[in-house]
Amino acid sequence: ERMNKILEIDKDNMVCVSEAGVTTSVLQDAVQKEGLFYGGDPCSGDSCFIGGNVATNAGGNRAVKYGVTRDQVMGMEVVTPTGEVVTLGGKFRKNATGYMLMHLFIGSEGTLGIITKVYLKLVALPKYQQDLLVVFDNLDDAIALTPKVMNAGITPVCVEFMDNASIKQVEVFLDEKLPKSENGNYIIIQIAGDNEDVLMDQCEKIVELAEDNNAIDSLVADPAVIWKSRKAYLEADRARSLVFSMEDIVVPMTEIPGAVQQISRLGEKYNVAMHCAGHCGDGNVHIDILKDDRTQEEWEEMLPKIQGEIYALVYKLGGRLSGEHGIGYKREALLEKYTDPVELKMMKAVKKALDPKNIMNPGKVVSINDEVPVEE
Numbered sequence: 001e002r003m004n005k006i007l008e009i010d011k012d013n014m015v016c017v018s019e020a021g022v023t024t025s026v027l028q029d030a031v032q033k034e035g036l037f038y039g040g041d042p043c044s045g046d047s048c049f050i051g052g053n054v055a056t057n058a059g060g061n062r063a064v065k066y067g068v069t070r071d072q073v074m075g076m077e078v079v080t081p082t083g084e085v086v087t088l089g090g091k092f093r094k095n096a097t098g099y100m101l102m103h104l105f106i107g108s109e110g111t112l113g114i115i116t117k118v119y120l121k122l123v124a125l126p127k128y129q130q131d132l133l134v135v136f137d138n139l140d141d142a143i144a145l146t147p148k149v150m151n152a153g154i155t156p157v158c159v160e161f162m163d164n165a166s167i168k169q170v171e172v173f174l175d176e177k178l179p180k181s182e183n184g185n186y187i188i189i190q191i192a193g194d195n196e197d198v199l200m201d202q203c204e205k206i207v208e209l210a211e212d213n214n215a216i217d218s219l220v221a222d223p224a225v226i227w228k229s230r231k232a233y234l235e236a237d238r239a240r241s242l243v244f245s246m247e248d249i250v251v252p253m254t255e256i257p258g259a260v261q262q263i264s265r266l267g268e269k270y271n272v273a274m275h276c277a278g279h280c281g282d283g284n285v286h287i288d289i290l291k292d293d294r295t296q297e298e299w300e301e302m303l304p305k306i307q308g309e310i311y312a313l314v315y316k317l318g319g320r321l322s323g324e325h326g327i328g329y330k331r332e333a334l335l336e337k338y339t340d341p342v343e344l345k346m347m348k349a350v351k352k353a354l355d356p357k358n359i360m361n362p363g364k365v366v367s368i369n370d371e372v373p374v375e376e
C-alpha cells in the first residue's frame with residue numbers, strides 16, 4: 001500500500017511507469033488527464049491495484065478491443081523468492097531477447113515473485129464514446145448478438161451481458177429501477193473512436209443487427225447508470241447470499257450462446273439461484289451460484305455436482321475453467337483435474353525452478369508441497 005506512486009507518465013513513448021500499489025482507477029484517471037488512455041479495466045478498478053491486476057492477468061470490460069492486462073504490460077520489476085531484484089522488459093514495444101520471462105509473472109498470482117514496478121502501454125484517448133443498451137426478452141437471442149456484431153467489422157470496446165435474474169438482483173441492491181427489468185436481458189455495448197460519423201454508423205448497424213435478432217429495445221445508455229449496474233453484479237449477489245460460488249468460465253466466442261443456454265438451465269435442474277453476467281465479447285462468462293438458506297451440508301453436496309456439469313461442458317466446447325479470476329486455492333484441484341498432464345508438469349517445473357523453497361503463496365495455483373518441503 002505504500003508503493004502507491006505513479007513514477008512517470010512518458011507521453012512520447014506512451015508508457016506509464018507505476019509502483020505496484022497504485023489503485024487501477026487512480027492510474028486510469030491520471031493518464032486520462034494527460035490525454036492518454038490505459039486499456040485495462042477490471043470491474044474492481046476502484047479497489048484493486050495495478051500489481052494485483054498484473055499478478056492475476058485481470059481481464060475486464062475492455063478486453064474485446066484492448067486485450068487483457070498481459071497486453072498492457074511492457075515491463076516490470078520483480079523481487080524473486082531468492083531475494084534478488086530483476087527488471088524484465090522496459091519501455092520498448094518489441095523484444096525478442098531470449099525467453100519472455102515477464103509473461104511468466106503475469107497471471108502467476110504471487111506464486112513466483114513479488115511485482116514491485118510495472119511499465120504499462122498507453123494509447124491515445126479516443127475522442128468519442130457511445131454506450132448502447134440492447135434489451136432482449138430471450139437470453140439466447142441476447143448472447144447470439146455478440147458474434148454478429150464482431151463479424152460485422154465493428155470492434156467494440158466492450159460487449160457485456162446481464163441475465164434477467166442479475167438485473168433484478170442489482171435493482172434490489174442499488175434500490176434503483178433499471179430499464180425493462182421486468183423481463184429484459186441486457187447486452188451493453190461500448191464503441192469508441194475519433195470520428196463521430198463512423199461511430200454513429202456503427203451504432204445504427206448494431207441496432208439493425210439487434211432488431212434482426214429479436215431485440216425488444218435498443219437505447220442510448222447513460223454510461224454512469226449502466227456501468228454502475230453492471231459493476232454492481234457481484235456485490236448484489238453477495239448482499240443476497242454471503243456464501244456463493246462464482247464460476248469464471250471462458251469458451252470460444254461462437255460457443256457462448258450454447259454454453260450460457262445450457263448452464264443457465266442447471267439452475268432449474270438443481271433448484272438453485274444461478275445468475276449469469278459477464279464479458280460475452282471475449283467468451284468469458286461469470287456464473288454466481290447462490291447458497292441462500294441451504295444448510296452447509298446441502299451446499300457442499302450440491303455445488304461440486306453443478307461445477308462438474310459446468311466444467312465438463314466447458315472443456316467439451318474447447319474452453320477453460322477460468323477466464324480472468326485465476327486459480328488461487330479455490331480452483332487448484334480443478335486445474336489439476338482438467339489440465340493436460342504435460343502442461344501441468346511444466347507449470348510445476350517453473351514453480352520449483354523459481355521458488356525452490358516454496359515460500360511464495362504456497363498451495364495457490366499448483367501444489368508442489370509433496371515434492372518440495374519448505375526448509376526451516
Ligand SMILES: Cc1cc2nc3c(=O)[nH]c(=O)nc-3n(C[C@H](O)[C@H](O)[C@H](O)COP(=O)(O)OP(=O)(O)OC[C@H]3O[C@@H](n4cnc5c(N)ncnc54)[C@H](O)[C@@H]3O)c2cc1C
Nearest residue numbers: 042043044048049051052053055058059060110114115324
Ligand atoms: C467487484 C469485483 C469485480 C471484479 N471484476 C473483475 C473483472 O472485471 N475482471 C477481472 O479480471 N477481475 C475482476 N475481479 C477480480 C480481479 O482479478 C481483482 O479484483 C484484481 O485484478 C486483483 O487485484 P488486487 O489488487 O485486488 O489483488 P489481490 O486480490 O489482493 O491479489 C490477487 C492475487 O495476486 C497476488 N498479488 C497481488 N499483488 C501482487 C504483487 N504486487 N506481486 C505479486 N503478486 C501479487 C496476491 O497474492 C493474490 O494471489 C473483480 C473483483 C471484484 C471484487
